[in-house]
Amino acid sequence: MKRLLPLALVGACLPITACSETSIEKEQQNPSDQDLISMTIMLADKDQDGFLSRSELINYGDSVFASMDYDDDGSVSKEEFSALDFGFQTNSKNTGWSAEYEAARRILFAIKDRNGDAAISTEEQQVSSTEEFNHADLDGDDQLSKEESNLAHLPGVIFQAAKPDPD
Secondary structure (H helix, E strand, O other), X not given: OOOOOOOHHHHHHOOOOOOOOOHHHHHHHOOOHHHHHHHHHHHHOXXXXXXXXXXXXXXXXXXXXXXXXXXXXOEEEHHHHHOOOOOHHHHHHHHXXXXXXXXXXXXXXXXXXXXXXXXXXXXXXXXXXXXXXXXXXXXXXXXXXXXXXXXXXXXXXXXXXXXXXXX
């Protein structure tokens, strides 16, 4: 049986409410992109100290990678990668930016597929996690604050950049 996807736990953290037209209930059903990023970071913070260590971020990335590798061949194909919902897909459909979301997903895959062979290897994933940590550790203290952690969440950064500007 395949491992449970760690990011699926994000969905378990979201409140379940009955359909309603009130703005509060709509917000609970469709958490903000920032809420999705924060929930993902909380899952990675294993010691719950409010900071992400290098090993916590890399271990979380490895866990997500293993969950995406459905055929257990040590690499993630475009199809396996596309099966993962980073939590932004529902928001993109509800706000009318599905095309931008799909473009952002393809860009994210291309960034992680460093050698361009249409698959992300274990090594590519680990290099990506390390680079994301290094990029985000603005003060060089080898741990990420909540603000810095937002920069390390590459899917969140890319999907936020892909969103159309509000009118």
